[in-house]
Each structure stands twice: as C-alpha cells, then as structure tokens.
Amino acid sequence: MRRLVAALACRVQGSRLYGKPLQNLDIEKGVTILDHMINLIKTLPEISDAVLGISEGVVNLPFIDVAKKHQIQYIIGDEKDVLKRLIDCGRKAEATDIFRVTTESPYFYYELLPIAWKYHVEYNNDVTTLDGVPEGSHFEIYSMKSLEISHRLGDTKHRSEFCSLYIREHFRDFKIQVLPIPAELERLKDLRLTVDYPEDLVVCRRVYAALRQKAPRFALNEIILFLDQHPEVKSLVSSYIVPQRLWPEA
Secondary structure (H helix, E strand, O other), X not given: OOOEEEEEEEOOOOOOOOOHHHOEEEOXXXXXXXXXXXXXXXXXXXXXXXXXXXXXXXXXXXXXXXXXXXXXXXXXXXXXXXXXHHHHHHHHOOOOEEEEOOOOOOOOOHHHHHHHXXXXXXXXXXXXXXXXXXXXXXXXXXXXXXXXXXXHHOOOOOOOOOOOHHHHHOHHHOOEEEEOOOHHHOOOOOOEOOOOOHHHHHHHHHHHHHXXXXXXXXXXXXXXXXXXXXXXXXXXXXXXXXXXXXXXXX
C-alpha cells in the first residue's frame, strides 16, 4: 500500500526575512504560513500524514509547539541537510512517497494533486511534479527511494535545501513526469507566491485577506484573478521574479 506523507522542512533562519513559516497570514486570527499549509494539507485525502522536519537549534523550538498544536509528528535534523530531514520525515511516518512543498510558500496548486498522485502510483514514477505556475505554487512528489539515492550518491551541494538537484542533474537515471497545467496558470514570468522578502509577505497577506472566507482552500486561479485585478499588489514583488523552470518540459 502506497503512503504519501507531506514532509515540511522548517527553520527560522533567513537572511532576508526571519522566521518565514511563522509569519502571520491572518494577523487578527494569528494564522501563520505554516498553520495555513498544515490546515490545507489536512483537507487533501491523498496525503496520509504530515511531519515537520525541524532544523536543530534552540531558536527552532517553536516549531515543536506547532506540531503539537496540529497534532502531527516531527523530527529534528541537520540545519543544512534538508534532504536528510525530508527522508527522516518519511521514515518517521512510514512513507513510501514524499509530498514536498517549501514552508514559505503557502499557496501551492493543490487542485492537481489527485491526478498527480494517481499517475505517480500508476506509472511508478520516481518524481511527479509540475512547472510554469507562479513561483511557490508548485509541488513535487518523490518516491522515498529516489530521495535516498540522491542522498547516498550526492555530495554536499545535493545534501542541502536543493532537494531535487541530484535528480535534475541525473534525470536520465530517474523516471520523472512533469504534468501539464492549464494555460491560464502559466504565470511563472509575472507572478510570485513565495515569501522570501517582506514585500512577498505583504502580497500573501493581501491574498489571504481577500479569500479568507474560503480558507484554507484557495484555488490558484482565484489567487491569480485577485492579483490581476490588483496590479498595485502584484507590482510589489515584480523585481524579485525569476522566470526559471526547474524541470524538463513535459
């Protein structure tokens, strides 16, 4: 029986914005980026469990409180070796496969998950993913085996936050499926939905405020529509956009 587990790597350190996963999306109700992501993941039947992969260090202890609040498991691991933390999260929850999103990116394209998981299992993929959506809104599904191979055969640059790097550099050794997305969601070149700078946080808070009644399930097309209708919000992060695809064309 295949078991998909969301591995959520967490740490507070950040050179541009401190404590990104713990920043509030809803200031009034105290809903953080990480709270929102966990709440959303719990609505997705394809995902059997979620585990926080917390970086070691006293400053990261608040993430244990988050795990207890949401009644999910956690592991403590090396700050730099995020890949190993993902693997340890999977082992903790007896996963066969890992659902990967970064914990500074609250608005991932969850609507594609049912078909992604179906194909991942049906075709026995090592990686099933998508590309071309606004930065921060994509997700990746990895087999545990592919992550373990990456860690075993990779070097220091692979045993890091660049969890897909070894696979992308050796893509012929893995079975990778990049799913197509609707043309209207191909907005990598002009939209951004990750929190790395203070301006990113402003944008994500504005999105949350606009769609709060539907929390935690904000459809990506609704987010894009809001941003298109509010160019003054969209323009806040225009200088940070890097229109670079990660994966080979589908």
